[in-house]
Amino acid sequence: MKVEKYRVQSTCGVLDQPPRVDISAGSLSLSLASAATGGKLLFIEMMLLVGMDNNSGLFPKELEEGNSQTEDIFSIEYQPKVLDCFCSNTVRHFYPSTWDEILLNSQTMDLKMKEKFRTNPTGNNIVMPKPVYFTKRTKPTINQLSDEDIQNIAVFCFPDGAKLSAQRTDNFKVHYFVLTDFLGVRNYATCLTFHRKYEATKERKTWKLKPFEKTKLHGNSHYTESVIVYVPHACAFVSTQPYFTVMKQCLSILLNKIKLTKDIHTQNLLFQEFVRQLCITPLPPAGTLAVGVHLSGHEVILRPPHHSSIPVLDLSLHIVFQCFPIETIIQIITCILTEKRIVFLSSNYALLTIVTESLCSLIYPFSWRHTYVPLVSDSHLELLEAPGSFIMGCHLKHLPTVKQIADLVMVNIDKGTIIVNELEPIFGAMSYTYVINIPMMPQEPVKLLAEVYEKVKFSFDFIDLESPCRFNRKEELQFRFQKISSFNKRMQYAFVELMVNLFRDIAPECKADLKCFKQNNFLQKQLPANIPFYTEVMKTTLFQEFLDNILSKKPSFWSELELKTRTLSRKSGFSQNVFVSNAHSMTGTKQGLVSTSIEELPNEFIFFIPSIYNAVSCTEYLKDCIKVCTEKLQDCRHFSHRTSLTYLRGMYSYAGSEYRLAYEDLKNLHESAESIYISPKFVLSNVAISFSYSLSDLRSFRMCSHKFLIFVI
Known part of the structure; x- marks a missing residue:
């Protein structure tokens, strides 16, 4: 297999234009993401492993003056850290130092690329051989998130802190959170917590962790003190679309593998193999065609909204109606429409994001553009005093603190009530009462x-x-x-x-x-x-x-x-x-x-994409995907299904550098209907850039591009 000129980004292979995909699964992921403008074509952006291990060490969150970390290891609250970031065929390790591991053991990796990388002198992992090169429009980040931003995600995985346990626990929990950047772009995450077994050894008045399977207990030693501990960890899937339930299904499948594998190194290898498929799974366009993928014998299905202007809804709305009567829901909707400062409170972290996301989906065609933090950790409660309109959520135990903040609408999810804070400032001898005005909906x-x-x-x-x-x-x-x-x-x-x-x-x-x-x-x-x-x-x-x-x-x-x-x-x-x-x-x-009455939609059609584990190379994998799309198109007679399949085949063709085929599919989408709302508006621009390597193709594109009616998903 011929190795083309390439550049290496921190997370995956980034190729010079035109993008090739015969180097790694990471290149495939990037090509599909670029085809979707902004990476919104792919299901999973990354998976984060958060917790503490022998490389990161134990960092107490707070210690009172005069107390030492050595007093009681189980009563101290520790700061969780993002240990690894899994992205397609690349893993970024943050401890003991930040470095990237290229997964050359993948079947989809070109064997000739091995000579391009050297091994880490401290182990058998693969690292990048030289400084990273970036194009002018590319930031040195993982999927446009800096290392600092990624580390900040740890507090959302453990909103009430992390403590070690002396006994084995099977208390696995799932919760959800949303990440919003300063431009208002959101990423959605589902988090699963579990525990790993370590040996904690006291050395020089501090506790250090060692993998249990590689050590022997020294509890009777005169020089050291050792104890078995169960350290909390979390796996968090991050996606550009709110597929909370599907991400929970994937984490549940992964949990079954974690239970069967106690070795930490083997678990990390499972994470790598598991995430690779999800990072190259395309999101279905709006319509009635769903995209399915087989994971460890289970079917995972991504279902799109029936209209491109409607946001993805992948949760149970009946939960909101179980928590609140319809009158209270209308009140909350009114507060959102009038852009009040709203704080949701619950004793269940999972409810916070589910309820806020459900309510925000019910205000369509309006969309919330202000500060949006459905889950605020214990260490960031000062965010509740931020100026301007916002929607935030925190644990119910912070209700006394929230009550002291003026100009807030408090929504108690556990009780199904809505309370408005009243402020009574005293100026001289007079007392004024400030009450938020919530108008009544018609x-x-x-x-x-x-x-x-x-x-x-x-x-x-x-x-x-x-x-x-x-x-x-x-x-x-x-x-x-x-x-x-x-x-x-x-x-x-x-x-x-x-x-x-x-x-x-x-x-x-x-x-x-x-x-x-x-x-x-x-x-x-x-x-x-x-x-x-x-x-x-x-x-x-x-x-x-x-x-x-x-x-x-x-x-x-x-x-x-x-x-x-x-x-x-x-x-x-x-x-x-x-x-x-x-x-x-x-x-x-x-x-x-x-x-x-609601219109009856056509029967759902599920398109299962091929598994990447059966592919010899990324080029062959893309050819398999195009072949499967073509076969389904030949058998399919429903217009909506054919439209979605044509779109997916066009994206796969573009990712595989088959620009002419991609252009033909996009052109057919336009000619088959007066208006198609499933194509990202910059896709044709990207195709034009690729066509620019052939002047005749570029001229042909410019002659036809004005005919297209393409809108954002």
């Missing part, structure tokens, strides 16, 4: 939503009564998925209808040619009791973004549903599957409230 759309919810809830609660028992585990899992999926779809649709009914009158007052919105005309059409709500919402940046999308005529599921029901909202009475309520019959707006 009641007619809310009543319509409550009616839909009662029907959905009744069906969800009693569907088990009329269904036979399933003794097959796979059938039971499928039934549970269908039950939760049905609830999610119906409630998502109901909340989109709520937003259509609330903001339907916005569109007629928007003049796209003048780029203006006649706010006074809109308010004059509303009932007096509803004006405070709309006035507060219109002050927010959240509403301004929504308004910009309407003025620019950006396609969205909200706009499609509003247009479809526009004529229905002007009528009254009943029709098949349509109920129209003239809420403002005399004094209000002429447009009524509409509740339609």
Whole structure:
């Protein structure tokens, strides 16, 4: 196999343009990510191993003056560290010093590349031979995260600190968190905690860890003191999309392997093999085609939203409705729409992110753009005093501290209540009380939503009564998925209808040619009791973004549903599957409230990608993926499925440097429909750059590129 010119980045092979993929799995991962502009085509960005080991040492979090680390090793709270970062075929080790290991033992690695790397003089690992080179637009980071940022993730894996245990524990826990950078770009993580067995030895008044399997106890020695300890560790998957449940499934599969393997080195090798497949698994485009992958005999399926403007929802919405009554949910939604300072509290860390993510998904077509930290660790509670609007979450034990912060809306998840902090500053002899104003959402759309919810809830609660028992585990899992999926779809649709009914009158007052919105005309059409709500919402940046999308005529599921029901909202009475309520019959707006039945989507089609472990090289692996896509396209007759398969084949072709084939697939996507919303808007730009190596191809591209209607996922 011919070795092309290459550059090495900190995490994976980065190739000079045009990108080649016959060097490593890391190159494949990067090529697919570049095809998606921003890396949003791939399922897993990285897996982090967090904890403490013999290389990182033990760092006490806090020690009172006069106390020593040697007093009681089990009562001290330690600072967890990010030990390793697994990325495709590369592992970054942070202790005892930072260095990158290229996994040349992979079957997808070109054997001729071995001579390009030297071995670590302190071991048998492979390290980079020379300083790293970067292009002008590439930062020396792991998937655009600096080493400092990666180390900061450790506090989210152990939000209440890490302590050693004297006894073996099988208390495995999963929780979730979200990472937001200063530009507002989010990464989503699912974390699994477990314990590893070590020997702790006291040397010179400090405790040091040694792998248990490589040592012998010296408890009776006169010179040393040793004790067996179980050290907490965490595996965290990080993704650009909120596939929390799928990441939990992958971690559960990985946990079975951890239980069977006690050797630490063997566990790390399992991590490498496990993560490699997930880092090259593509995310499915919006539609009805799901992407599946086989992991250790289990099927893991990534399901996309049915419309490109709707965010991914991979959790159970019924959890939110179990925690809060519908009236409280409407109150919280109002607080989000009016951009209040909101703090969620719960004694369960897993609930914090699940509840906040669920509520934020229900405000579509609006999206929260301010500070967003669903899980705040014990050591970062000062974030709750930050200025401006935010959504944060912390443990319920910090409720007394949160109560001392003014201008907060506190949501107690455990009790299902919402509390507004009141501030009473005293100036001279007078006392002032400051109360946050939470306007009331218009009641007619809310009543319509409550009616839909009662029907959905009744069906969800009693569907088990009329269904036979399933003794097959796979059938039971499928039934549970269908039950939760049905609830999610119906409630998502109901909340989109709520937003259509609330903001339907916005569109007629928007003049796209003048780029203006006649706010006074809109308010004059509303009932007096509803004006405070709309006035507060219109002050927010959240509403301004929504308004910009309407003025620019950006396609969205909200706009499609509003247009479809526009004529229905002007009528009254009943029709098949349509109920129209003239809420403002005399004094209000002429447009009524509409509740339609959810459209039946085509049956789901699951496309299982080939396993990389069966491939000889990355080039052959990409050819296998293209071949499988082509075979499925020949057998598939459904338009939506064919569109998604064509898109995936185009991305695989682009990653494999088959630029002409990639261009043809993108062109066919456009010619087969008036508008396709599944392609990232910069894909054709990347293809054009690749075509620039052939002038004729570039001219051909420029002649046709103006015909494309491509929007962001």
